[in-house]
Structure formats: C-alpha cells, structure tokens
Amino acid sequence: MQIDRTIFHPDYKQEPYWWEAARPGTEYAVDLPKETEIxxxxxGYSGLSAALELAREGRDVSVVDALAFGEAASSRNGGGVSAGVNIGKGISGGPGQANRSESLLNGLLSESAAAFEFVRTLIDREGIECHFEKRGRFVGAVTPEHFEGMKKKADSLNQAIQVDAKIVPKSEQRREIGSDFYHGGMTIERAGKLHPALYHKGLLDACHRAGVKLTAHGKVERIDGSVGKFRLQTEKGECRAEQVIVATNGYTSNLTPKLRRRIVPISSQIIATEELPEDVARELIPNGRTISESPRVTSYYRLLPGDRRVMYGGRARFENVHPDVSAALLYQMMTDRWPQLKGVRITHSWSGFVAMTVDALPHMGQEDGLHYCTGCNGSGVAMMTYLGRQVARRILQDGQPVSAYESFELPKVPVPFYTGNPWFLPIIGNYYRYLDSRERRRAGL
Ligand SMILES: Cc1cc2nc3c(=O)[nH]c(=O)nc-3n(C[C@H](O)[C@H](O)[C@H](O)COP(=O)(O)OP(=O)(O)OC[C@H]3O[C@@H](n4cnc5c(N)ncnc54)[C@H](O)[C@@H]3O)c2cc1C
Structure with missing residues (x-):
C-alpha cells in the first residue's frame, strides 16, 4: 500500500498517545513471591480490579504480568466508558441470543449499567485523576435504514436500563457533530470518557496502597495442580497459590488453551492528531461526547483531554498491521467524516488486542479450577473493571454465583480445529466491509 507520508507529523510516534502522560512501567514491582493465596x-483493568477487591478484604494477592504493568489493552484503548449499549447489540439479534430469557437479558443489561456506576464510584473512592467526564455518546447512523432501526433500539435501551437515549434527526445532527456523514443518530447520556492510561495508573496505585504484590515481565508459562494447591511456573520463578484468576482477555495464550479456543483476538487501531485551532476543534464535537456508529465495521472517536486533538479509532484491519498502514487507513476514514481535517497531521498511531466471543458477550466463571473473566468484545473499560471485581466477590463468597455473566457457557468458536490462531479474520473483515458498502450502495450513498 502506497502511503502519503505528509499525513505524519515530524514528531510522529508508533505508540499510544496516552503513554505521554502515563507510560506503562515497573514501579512497585517486587520479586515473585514463593507462595500467595490468590x-x-x-x-490490566480486570486483574487489578480483582486484586484491589481481594486485598481490601484482607486477602494475600499477587498480580503477575508478562509485560510492564498495563502495557496491553488497558493503556491503549479509546477511553470510552459505556453502560450496556453494546450488550444491547445482542438484544437486537446477535448469535446465540435467541434462546435467552428476557430476564437473563435484563440481568445482563442492568449489570452492564452497574459497571458504569461502579467505575465512577471507584474513580471517586480511590481519588484517580484520569479526566473522567460523563459527557454522553453520539451514535451515528450510516444509512437512513440504520437510523430507523435506532429508534427501536433507543426505546429498548431506555426501557431496560434507562440510559437516557434520544434520537437525533439528520436536520439536528450538527448540534452533536460537525459532519454531514451520518443520517441522524442517537445520543446516550449515560456514557463517558477518561484517560485510559491514567485510569490504569490510578488502579495500580490503589493496588499498591492495598498491599497487592505486583510482578512485571514474569510471563506465566505453565499451571499445574488444582484449587488449594496450584503451582505456577513463570519467567521469574515458581509460585504456589490456592486460587488463580486468569485476566488476560485479548492476550490469552495457550497457557489456558480452553479459554483461548473460545475467544478471537482482534486488533483495534487508533490514531491521534496534532493540536487543532480552537475554533476548528470546538465545532467537531460541540458537546464533548464520544462518537460511535452503526455499521458492522465501526469507528469510535473523541476529542482528547484539553479538547484540541482528535483520537480516531477503528478496525482499519481486523488483523495486526503496521502502524503506518493503519494510520493511513484511519486517516482516510476520519477525513471522510470530517473533510475539514484534511491536511491535519497524525502524531501517534498504535493498536492493541480485544477478545471477541461468538455470542458477543463478556463472560466470567471457572474452568479447570481457574477463575476467569474475558470477552470484552471491544468494550471493556467499565465492563472488565466490573467483572474483575465480580470474580473477586465470587472467591470471597466461596464460589456462590455473583453475576448473570457466569450463568451461561462461554461458547466455542465454530471453526474446525480452531486453537486460537484466527487465520480467518481477514476474510471476515473483508466480508463485513462488503456488506457495509452494499447497504450504503443500496441506500444510494
Ligand atoms: C485499541 C483499543 C481500543 C479500545 N477502546 C475501548 C473503548 O474506547 N472503550 C472500552 O470500553 N473498551 C475499549 N477497548 C477494550 C478495553 O481496552 C479492554 O476491554 C480492557 O482494557 C481489557 O482489560 P483486561 O485487564 O481484561 O485485559 P488487558 O488490559 O489486555 O490485560 C491483559 C494482560 O494479561 C497479560 N498476560 C497475558 N498472558 C499472560 C501470561 N501468560 N503471563 C502473564 N501475563 C499475561 C498481558 O500482558 C496483559 O497485560 C479497547 C481496546 C483496544 C485494544
């Protein structure tokens, strides 16, 4: 692919913009203990959230990561904090939804809304300075047909979890976004944004204060034993433990082959721009919301803290690609929505992995004695923080059920011989793009 290099700022970096304020490191790291209770x-968010809950209840907890603390998705994401809106996607007909009872779906949705409130409270309680703002979300409809579908969705979300969703016709769209790309959309008031790496740092600080033992660059290579007597072999030596929590989401490996076979790791990519003139920036997203949209291959974007730079994320490719390639593709998508940004330069380009599940839902539970939460499906700032805490509550309550997200099986990926290598992603990505563009063509766009 031919890349126009003029889109890159002279200080362009192939790493997250967020790391300028909070680079993942090894502060607080200790040697691997010989034994630990949990x-x-x-x-990431799920591991630290579980650790914090357990340590606050006086349990002896160790967190071990293969990388620096938080170096994976939890310091790379878009920082959009949602409350059940993506779980709502399942209601409108995701695979595996048909047989679910209405009360289970309501349970899933209301816990997802609770996840949003949980994160707000946690940020407050631990005094985490991470630019958290409850400014809501605007979801753009890419065809008139999608806009019609949104009316139903707004009603069902309001009924189920009172997210205060409102329909925005195209004629009023410029109140929400300085773009004519969409055919109307909806706003959701119960949504927010934060600085993901500062949020992670705040959780790490809180874990340290609570007495959690933290070990970095200690990839776990093997797990033997069973509940009460696990033995974990790591790059930093061996540790014995009574309980184990697997909080590896999109970075799950063959260490836990059963989990790995049930999730599909997908790359998500982001760019950040240089600072824009104040008047240009102000007109882009007047109410400071996060933006997402209706097609299968979707984008998510927002203004960065300070409201002068744009962060634009999406699935430029489903598989991992060079940051320059994803930057060029995302730049094209961004300027399709905001032609006024042509000529603005990119300062950062990066990516990370999310875990998708066949039923498009996150899950928690216990497999071969190992506790886990996984399957953020691209939306885990609130949800994975919450599920990490719920896994901890389950341990504290001696295995009593604590969440609707543990009440149904994590489905297998229906691809013969799938062991965790998603070779089929480029094919699916291209197919979804084809369906999206066919819908737009049929709508005469
Ligand atoms: C580019 C991008 C944009 C996103 N945007 C948003 C957004 O705007 N809003 C939203 O809600 N969500 C978003 N997400 C999703 C969100 O970031 C994740 O759901 C969340 O960070 C998952 O947290 P986690 O702790 O479960 O996993 P992670 O933060 O990915 O942490 C998993 C950790 O497990 C470690 N690990 C794996 N294997 C081993 C091993 N064998 N030994 C030791 N350690 C191991 C990894 O090193 C890693 O640090 C985005 C994700 C990406 C990648």
Missing part, C-alpha cells in the same frame, strides 16, 4: 495473571 495469584492473578494479567495486570
């Missing part, structure tokens, strides 16, 4: 694999 061993947590993964230091």
């Amino acid at each position: 061993f947590i694999i993964g230091s």
Whole structure:
C-alpha cells in the first residue's frame, strides 16, 4: 500500500498517545513471591480490579504480568466508558441470543449499567485523576435504514436500563457533530470518557496502597495442580497459590488453551492528531461526547483531554498491521467524516488486542479450577473493571454465583480445529466491509 507520508507529523510516534502522560512501567514491582493465596495473571483493568477487591478484604494477592504493568489493552484503548449499549447489540439479534430469557437479558443489561456506576464510584473512592467526564455518546447512523432501526433500539435501551437515549434527526445532527456523514443518530447520556492510561495508573496505585504484590515481565508459562494447591511456573520463578484468576482477555495464550479456543483476538487501531485551532476543534464535537456508529465495521472517536486533538479509532484491519498502514487507513476514514481535517497531521498511531466471543458477550466463571473473566468484545473499560471485581466477590463468597455473566457457557468458536490462531479474520473483515458498502450502495450513498 502506497502511503502519503505528509499525513505524519515530524514528531510522529508508533505508540499510544496516552503513554505521554502515563507510560506503562515497573514501579512497585517486587520479586515473585514463593507462595500467595490468590495469584492473578494479567495486570490490566480486570486483574487489578480483582486484586484491589481481594486485598481490601484482607486477602494475600499477587498480580503477575508478562509485560510492564498495563502495557496491553488497558493503556491503549479509546477511553470510552459505556453502560450496556453494546450488550444491547445482542438484544437486537446477535448469535446465540435467541434462546435467552428476557430476564437473563435484563440481568445482563442492568449489570452492564452497574459497571458504569461502579467505575465512577471507584474513580471517586480511590481519588484517580484520569479526566473522567460523563459527557454522553453520539451514535451515528450510516444509512437512513440504520437510523430507523435506532429508534427501536433507543426505546429498548431506555426501557431496560434507562440510559437516557434520544434520537437525533439528520436536520439536528450538527448540534452533536460537525459532519454531514451520518443520517441522524442517537445520543446516550449515560456514557463517558477518561484517560485510559491514567485510569490504569490510578488502579495500580490503589493496588499498591492495598498491599497487592505486583510482578512485571514474569510471563506465566505453565499451571499445574488444582484449587488449594496450584503451582505456577513463570519467567521469574515458581509460585504456589490456592486460587488463580486468569485476566488476560485479548492476550490469552495457550497457557489456558480452553479459554483461548473460545475467544478471537482482534486488533483495534487508533490514531491521534496534532493540536487543532480552537475554533476548528470546538465545532467537531460541540458537546464533548464520544462518537460511535452503526455499521458492522465501526469507528469510535473523541476529542482528547484539553479538547484540541482528535483520537480516531477503528478496525482499519481486523488483523495486526503496521502502524503506518493503519494510520493511513484511519486517516482516510476520519477525513471522510470530517473533510475539514484534511491536511491535519497524525502524531501517534498504535493498536492493541480485544477478545471477541461468538455470542458477543463478556463472560466470567471457572474452568479447570481457574477463575476467569474475558470477552470484552471491544468494550471493556467499565465492563472488565466490573467483572474483575465480580470474580473477586465470587472467591470471597466461596464460589456462590455473583453475576448473570457466569450463568451461561462461554461458547466455542465454530471453526474446525480452531486453537486460537484466527487465520480467518481477514476474510471476515473483508466480508463485513462488503456488506457495509452494499447497504450504503443500496441506500444510494
Ligand atoms: C485499541 C483499543 C481500543 C479500545 N477502546 C475501548 C473503548 O474506547 N472503550 C472500552 O470500553 N473498551 C475499549 N477497548 C477494550 C478495553 O481496552 C479492554 O476491554 C480492557 O482494557 C481489557 O482489560 P483486561 O485487564 O481484561 O485485559 P488487558 O488490559 O489486555 O490485560 C491483559 C494482560 O494479561 C497479560 N498476560 C497475558 N498472558 C499472560 C501470561 N501468560 N503471563 C502473564 N501475563 C499475561 C498481558 O500482558 C496483559 O497485560 C479497547 C481496546 C483496544 C485494544
């Protein structure tokens, strides 16, 4: 692919913009203990949230990560904080939804809304300075037909979890976004945004204060034993533990083959722009909301803290690609929506992995004695923080059920011989893009 290099700022970096304020590191790291009561694999939001809950209840907890603390999705994401809107996607007919009872779906939705409130409270309680703002979300409809569908969806979301969703006709769209790309959309008031790496740092600080033992660059290579007597072999030595929590989401490996076979890791890519003139920036998203949209291959974007730079994310490709390639593709998508940004330069381009599940839902539970939560499906700032805490509550309550998200099976990926290598992603990505563009063509767009 031929890339126009003029889109890159002279200070362009192939790493997250967020790391300028909070680079993942090894502050607080200690040697791997020889034994611990609860061993947590993964230091992202879910691992740290579980650790914090357990340590506050006086349990002896160790978190071990293969990388620096939070170096994976939890310091790379878009920082959009949602409350059940994506779970709502399942209601409108995701695979595996047909047989679910209405009360289970309501349970899933209301817990997802609770996840949003949980994160707000946690940020407050731990005094985390991470630019959290409850400014709502605008979801753009890419065809008039999608806009019609949104009316029904707004009603069902309002009924189920009172997210305060409102329909915005195209004639009023410029109140929400300085673009004519969409055919109307909806706003959702119960949604927000934060600085993901500062949020992660705040959780890490809180874990340290609560006495959690934290070990970085200690990839777990093997797990033997069973509940009460696990043995974990890591790059930093061996540790014995009574309980183990797997909090590896999109970075799940063959260490836990059963989990790996049930999730599909998908790359999500983001760019950030240089600072824009104040008047240009103000007109882009007048109410400071996060933006998402209706097609299968979707984008998510927002203004960065300070409201002068744009962050634009999406699935430029489903598989991992070079950051320059994803930057060029995302730049095209961004300027399709905001032609006024042509000529603005990119300062950062990066990516990370999310875990998708066949039923498009996150899950928690216990497999071979190992506790887990996984399957953020691209939306885990609130949800994975919440599920990490719920996994901890389940341990504290001696295995009593604590969440609707543990009440149904994590489905297998229906691809013969799938062991975790998603070779089929480029095919699916191209197929979804074809369906999206066919819908737009049929709508005469
Ligand atoms: C580019 C991008 C944009 C996103 N945007 C949003 C958004 O706007 N809003 C939203 O809600 N969500 C978003 N998400 C999703 C969100 O970031 C994730 O759901 C969330 O961070 C998952 O947290 P986690 O702790 O479960 O996993 P992670 O943060 O991915 O942490 C998993 C950890 O497990 C460790 N690990 C794996 N294997 C081992 C091993 N063998 N030994 C030791 N450690 C191991 C990894 O090193 C990693 O640190 C986005 C994700 C990406 C990648």
